Amino acid sequence: MNKIILSAGVWFLLSSCTTTQSAVNTGSKPSTSYETVKVETKTEAEKQAENGDFQKIKNAFEVADLDMAVFKKEDLQAKIKEINTYMGETGSAYLGTKGIVISFERGDMFGLADYVPSNKTQEDYKKLIKALNTYGGTVVVAGKTQFSADDVTAAEAAKRAERVAKFISKSSIDKSRILLDDMGVSFGTESNRSARVKNDDRVVEFLVVPKKA
Structure with missing residues (x-):
């Protein structure tokens, strides 16, 4: 027995x-x-990343507003000033309600616009990656926003966001950190953005959500 x-x-x-x-x-x-054998439980984002997919945002509330009790506004503004300094003419950054919004004006690097002749392509791209790695948090890629690619359809916006996400995931941005926001619902409508090229495929917007310590 x-x-x-x-x-x-x-x-x-x-x-x-x-x-x-x-x-x-x-x-x-x-x-x-x-x-x-003990196995660590993986997040949904990590599972989707392994399958070559990226988790998508459909509603603005899916990305929480910044907890200003955790992040000091003065520190965030200092970091944004630093980003704007080294980004130069490549793009700009500002503080949104959900994180740091980065407008990158070299969409041609991702094949989204006509090529812009430049001998600083590699240097400009490194600046973007450095900015996206700020705080080591989540990176939201917008397909289009009120300030970028405004004339593309929802289907085109989805393809646009995925194309950019795949590109940056090969350059020091882990797939599990990337979210797609095809229609830019998590991006604010603030008018204080300083992008020199607006409503154009050359502008690609990213939202960096700081990681809590």
């Missing part, structure tokens, strides 16, 4: 294991001693 119960217990342990969690025999001979 004891042997039957033991066999049933081992069978249950083996059958309950997933492809990423297995029971490993610790001895070279048949044994009743097993150890279970």
Whole structure:
């Protein structure tokens, strides 16, 4: 009777294991001693990233407003000033209600606009990546906003956002940190943006949501 119960217990342990969690025999001979391999639970964003997909934002409330009790406005403004200094003519940044909005004016790098002749393409792209890595938080890619690619359709906006996301995910921005906002619903409508090229495919907007310490 004891042997039957033991066999049933081992069978249950083996059958309950997933492809990423297995029971490993610790001895070279048949044994009743097993150890279970612990597997970390992955977020939905990480699972989608592994499948080559990006999690999408459909409603503005899906991205919470910045908790100003956690992030000091003075520190955020200082960081934005720093970004604007090194971005130069490449783009600009400002403080929105949900994070730091970065308007990048080199959409041609992603094949979204006519190529802009420049011998600083690599340098400009490095500036963008540096800005997107600010605070090491979430990066939201807009397909279009009130200030960029305003004339594209919803379907075109979705393709646009995904194209940019795939591009930057190959350059030091982990896929699990990237969210897509096809219609820019999480981006504010503030008119204090300083992009020199507006309503044009050359402007690509990003929202950097700071990571809480």
